[in-house]
Amino acid sequence: MLKTTTASLKPAEVEKKWIVIDAEGAVVGRLASFIAMRLRGKHRPDYTPHVDCGDYVVVINADKVKFTGKKLTDKKFFWHTGYPGGIKERAVGKILGGRYPERVLEKAVERMLPKESPLARKQMTHMRLYNSAEHPHAAQNPEVIDFKSLNDKNARSQ
Numbered sequence: 001m002l003k004t005t006t007a008s009l010k011p012a013e014v015e016k017k018w019i020v021i022d023a024e025g026a027v028v029g030r031l032a033s034f035i036a037m038r039l040r041g042k043h044r045p046d047y048t049p050h051v052d053c054g055d056y057v058v059v060i061n062a063d064k065v066k067f068t069g070k071k072l073t074d075k076k077f078f079w080h081t082g083y084p085g086g087i088k089e090r091a092v093g094k095i096l097g098g099r100y101p102e103r104v105l106e107k108a109v110e111r112m113l114p115k116e117s118p119l120a121r122k123q124m125t126h127m128r129l130y131n132s133a134e135h136p137h138a139a140q141n142p143e144v145i146d147f148k149s150l151n152d153k154n155a156r157s158q
Contacts, residue, residue, distance in 0.1 A: 009048040014041075016126075017055045018142035020135070023105065024061040026147055027068055032108035034147060035059065039123045040113065054123055058137050062129040063101035067092060077107065102129040 019038065023031055037043055041053035067075065072093035080087050095104050106129055113120040128137065 007046065009046050009051050009053055011051055014051065014053045016053075018058065018137060018140040019055050020058045020060060020137075020142040020144045021147050022061055022133075022144075023059050023147070024064040026065055026151070028065045028105060028108050030151055031059075031065065031147060032105060032112055034150075035105075035109050035127065036112035039109070039126055050119070052119060052122055052126075054126060056126045056128075056137075056140070056142075058128045058130070058135050058142055059102075059105065060130050060133050060135055062105050063096065063131040065096075065105055072096070102131055105129060 021031070021035070035057050038057050039054040041047050041051075041055070044053060047053060073091055075092045076089045077092065077095065078087060078089050092104060095101065106127070109127060110120075110124055113123060128135065
């Protein structure tokens with residue numbers, strides 16, 4: 001007999017895992033897409049859109065990401081100060097060489113999650129970015145995911 005209802009995950013039933021990703025040498029867009037999918041929980045067979053069922057993601061070496069082509073000089077981030085004529089811009093290469101280089105990856109992931117959503121804001125708090133290879137989350141026994149080999153395998157299969 002066929003089921004006529006869809007199984008929906010409840011917040012109390014969610015089991016979250018911790019994963020560690022080394023971002024050294026990874027392309028920003030591909031890495032951000034992978035992280036956003038894990039934060040939302042879309043990799044799970046029991047994914048429910050309105051429930052926070054994603055994993056905790058720890059990214060190490062977040063300042064060592066790379067861009068393809070001429071994006072380091074040509075790609076610009078824009079923001080507005082709130083004053084008339086207050087549009088500002090900065091090249092990605094300048095941000096990566098600046099004081100907070102991890103913000104490039106943070107903004108890339110943030111812009112891949114749903115917009116203006118309390119759920120997306122909560123899911124963003126489950127991502128931790130570190131510019132070195134050390135992180136203080138060893139007690140959570142995080143699973144190490146080798147993103148570079150995953151990405152190489154996907155590139156070869158296409």
